[in-house]
Amino acid sequence: MIDGSTTAGGSSAEDPPAGRPGGPRRGSRHGRVSSGFGWYLFKHAGGAAVSLLLVLFSSFFIFRLIAGDPIDQLTKERPVSPEQREAMRAELGLDRPMWQQFWDYIAGTLTLDLGESFQYRRPIFDLIVERLPATLLLSGTGMVLAVALGFWIGTRSGWKQGSRFDKGQVATGLLLYSAPTFWLGMIVILVFARFLGIFPVNGMRSPSTPPDFWSQAVDIGHHLVLPVLTYTAVVYAGYLMIMRSSILDEIGSDYLTTARAKGLRDDEVRRRHAVPNALLPTVTLVFLALGSVVNGSIVTEAVFSWPGLGSLFVQSIFYPDRPVLQALFVLFSSSTILAVLCAEILYWFIDPRIRRS
Amino acid sequence: MTLLEFRDLHVTYTGSRGRLPAVRGVDLTVDAGETLGIAGESGCGKSTLAMAVLRLLPKSAEVSGRILLDGEDLLAMGWGRLRAVRWTGASIVFQGAMHSLNAVQRIGRQVAEPLLVHERTTPAKAARRAEELLERVGLPPSRARSYPHELSGGQRQRVMIAMALACDPGLIIADEATTALDVMVQAQVLQLISGLVAEKGVGLVMISHDLSVLSAVCDRAAVMYAGRIVEQGPAREVFANARHPYSAALGAAFPAIGDLAARKRPGGLAGDPPDPSRLPRGCAFAPRCAVAVERCVDESPELLPVPTGGSAADPVRTSACFVAQEGEPVVAQR
Numbered sequence: 182m183i184d185g186s187t188t189a190g191g192s193s194a195e196d197p198p199a200g201r202p203g204g205p206r207r208g209s210r211h212g213r214v215s216s217g218f219g220w221y222l223f224k225h226a227g228g229a230a231v232s233l234l235l236v237l238f239s240s241f242f243i244f245r246l247i248a249g250d251p252i253d254q255l256t257k258e259r260p261v262s263p264e265q266r267e268a269m270r271a272e273l274g275l276d277r278p279m280w281q282q283f284w285d286y287i288a289g290t291l292t293l294d295l296g297e298s299f300q301y302r303r304p305i306f307d308l309i310v311e312r313l314p315a316t317l318l319l320s321g322t323g324m325v326l327a328v329a330l331g332f333w334i335g336t337r338s339g340w341k342q343g344s345r346f347d348k349g350q351v352a353t354g355l356l357l358y359s360a361p362t363f364w365l366g367m368i369v370i371l372v373f374a375r376f377l378g379i380f381p382v383n384g385m386r387s388p389s390t391p392p393d394f395w396s397q398a399v400d401i402g403h404h405l406v407l408p409v410l411t412y413t414a415v416v417y418a419g420y421l422m423i424m425r426s427s428i429l430d431e432i433g434s435d436y437l438t439t440a441r442a443k444g445l446r447d448d449e450v451r452r453r454h455a456v457p458n459a460l461l462p463t464v465t466l467v468f469l470a471l472g473s474v475v476n477g478s479i480v481t482e483a484v485f486s487w488p489g490l491g492s493l494f495v496q497s498i499f500y501p502d503r504p505v506l507q508a509l510f511v512l513f514s515s516s517t518i519l520a521v522l523c524a525e526i527l528y529w530f531i532d533p534r535i536r537r538s
Numbered sequence: 539m540t541l542l543e544f545r546d547l548h549v550t551y552t553g554s555r556g557r558l559p560a561v562r563g564v565d566l567t568v569d570a571g572e573t574l575g576i577a578g579e580s581g582c583g584k585s586t587l588a589m590a591v592l593r594l595l596p597k598s599a600e601v602s603g604r605i606l607l608d609g610e611d612l613l614a615m616g617w618g619r620l621r622a623v624r625w626t627g628a629s630i631v632f633q634g635a636m637h638s639l640n641a642v643q644r645i646g647r648q649v650a651e652p653l654l655v656h657e658r659t660t661p662a663k664a665a666r667r668a669e670e671l672l673e674r675v676g677l678p679p680s681r682a683r684s685y686p687h688e689l690s691g692g693q694r695q696r697v698m699i700a701m702a703l704a705c706d707p708g709l710i711i712a713d714e715a716t717t718a719l720d721v722m723v724q725a726q727v728l729q730l731i732s733g734l735v736a737e738k739g740v741g742l743v744m745i746s747h748d749l750s751v752l753s754a755v756c757d758r759a760a761v762m763y764a765g766r767i768v769e770q771g772p773a774r775e776v777f778a779n780a781r782h783p784y785s786a787a788l789g790a791a792f793p794a795i796g797d798l799a800a801r802k803r804p805g806g807l808a809g810d811p812p813d814p815s816r817l818p819r820g821c822a823f824a825p826r827c828a829v830a831v832e833r834c835v836d837e838s839p840e841l842l843p844v845p846t847g848g849s850a851a852d853p854v855r856t857s858a859c860f861v862a863q864e865g866e867p868v869v870a871q872r
């Protein structure tokens with residue numbers, strides 16, 4: 182959804198009508214198209230801004246529609262008088278008119294004053310700052326591993342297309358890719374924690390660990406293994422398939438024949454010539470992936486009780502903690518939108534065809 | 539001294555359409571310092587022949603016969619020896635105006651690469667040598683820092699030539715090396731190639747469909763049709779006085795400038811080259827031939843010495859045409 186709205190707001194105005202070839206001819210017809218990076222940036226940044234606004238607006242209404250009256254949720258199973266309810270309503274700012282709540286929400290979000298959590302009774306901003314490092318650690322590590330593993334296997338798979346290695350890797354990758362994260366997480370817990378008992382499954386650190394830096398680092402690393410394993414296993418196949426098809430596009434290219442004719446070994450031809458060419462189209466993809474570092478590990482975090490933003494989000498859904506949901510929804514969406522924008526800006530620098538058209 | 543020799547070379551591609559014979563029994567020699575031109579239209583097997591020399595054909599190609607380079611059979615070599623011979627024994631000037639250069643690597647590095655592979659040298663020395671090579675082919679040494687897309691088609695072709703010269707090979711194969719260039723640049727590149735070949739005394743195999751290119755550069759020429767050599771002889775004579783109806787038609791397709799009669803006469807050849815999976819029983823050219831006789835349909839002619847201009851058979855002129863072997867004219871009289 183977020184991807185789609187960016188494209189719609191950003192580039193549809195410039196897309197050529199179907200059937201008409203694009204390219205340099207377009208530039209000469211419309212003077213403004215050729216006005217370079219400034220216009221390109223404006224176009225895409227404008228699209229991103231529109232998407233962000235839509236996210237901001239919809240976040241306010243979606244959670245009001247689905248979460249019901251928060252006072253009911255907060256007071257359930259406890260007898261409360263109407264006076265007490267009114268007092269709570271006033272305390273949480275829910276007694277004011279809708280337009281004012283909306284205005285406070287918009288102004289608050291834009292100034293990073295995200296309000297207070299119902300369940301923790303603390304500023305949401307502090308909650309996010311507190312939990313962001315855990316999420317970045319988990320999905321950042323997982324993302325780096327997934328990209329490295331996917332590209333490494335994808336290169337070799339594509340280079341020997343149709344070989345037993347290729348078939349086996351593609352089958353394994355796609356199988357894991359299509360496995361639900363929570364299910365895979367449970368299998369991982371069962372095998373490594375229950376049967377083998379070599380890794381902890383819950384949280385990020387053990388209370389008994391000495392407080393010095395190295396003991397803490399080792400403890401966190403120990404806790405990190407299973408969540409990262411699960412996360413990587415689910416997403417690496419995406420990078421595998423993309424790198425593989427990128428390599429397949431290069432196989433049979435004349436410059437590879439030139440390289441072979443020069444007397445290079447097969448692996449030298451692959452490493453020095455095929456891979457650098459095949460990497461080019463995947464660079465922006467990696468940038469896109471950065472957007473999901475913030476929101477990509479929600480299920481993994483929930484399965485392993487990892488104290489990050491993902492498990493905060495899941496907790497808040499069950500509570501339900503509307504201000505937290507609102508804030509996280511905006512945060513998750515905007516990180517994706519900004520990553521898409523960065524990828525589009527990057528395109529300008531690495532793909533000369535965009536500059537020409 | 540014989541530098542390169544093809545002995546009864548066959549190349550057959552196996553694909554979804556069955557077995558496609560691309561080269562069907564080629565015998566050909568190139569002497570050291572000699573320039574040989576191979577002519578023929580697309581699909582006649584001339585590029586397959588070139589790629590077979592360094593064993594660059596895809597796995598689907600089945601190669602039989604012998605290819606001797608300096609007396610050593612290339613088809614019998616192990617991979618290690620083959621890699622050592624690639625670029626040092628023979629190098630190829632690919633059609634560089636297209637995609638034969640790596641788009642994301644600097645020119646200098648690509649020219650220096652074979653030096654680093656084959657010679658004990660340091661990267662700095664190889665880079666300096668690459669700049670010298672670029673200078674040899676008429677490019678400023680500073681071009682070493684450019685990427686292929688920053689060069690013109692002619693410049694890229696010069697880079698390909700510089701690259702081919704890197705390891706001082708005894709044989710250079712130029713596969714349609716000037717085809718995609720405009721006429722002026724083509725002339726410059728041809729001059730460059732023939733100059734370098736004469737200077738270093740290397741053997742040159744020049745592959746092209748353009749007879750004017752071959753006759754300008756080559757001593758000897760061979761014309762290929764449907765995987766076979768149909769005529770061989772001194773380049774100028776083959777094109778001026780063809781002894782095979784196909785060479786005659788190929789020559790007529792490039793009319794001389796200013797020749798009004800040639801311009802008025804339709805020079806093209808009717809029909810397409812035969813489908814390699816369904817070759818005719820007799821001479822492969824017979825269905826398109828204006829002078830074919832009954833014999834041509836049933837029997838496949840051998841490449842034999844033919845008489846030129848009515849005299850006795852000239853040992854340096856060979857033709858695979860029954861009509862020419864009888865001493866009859868190969869162009870239909872109108």
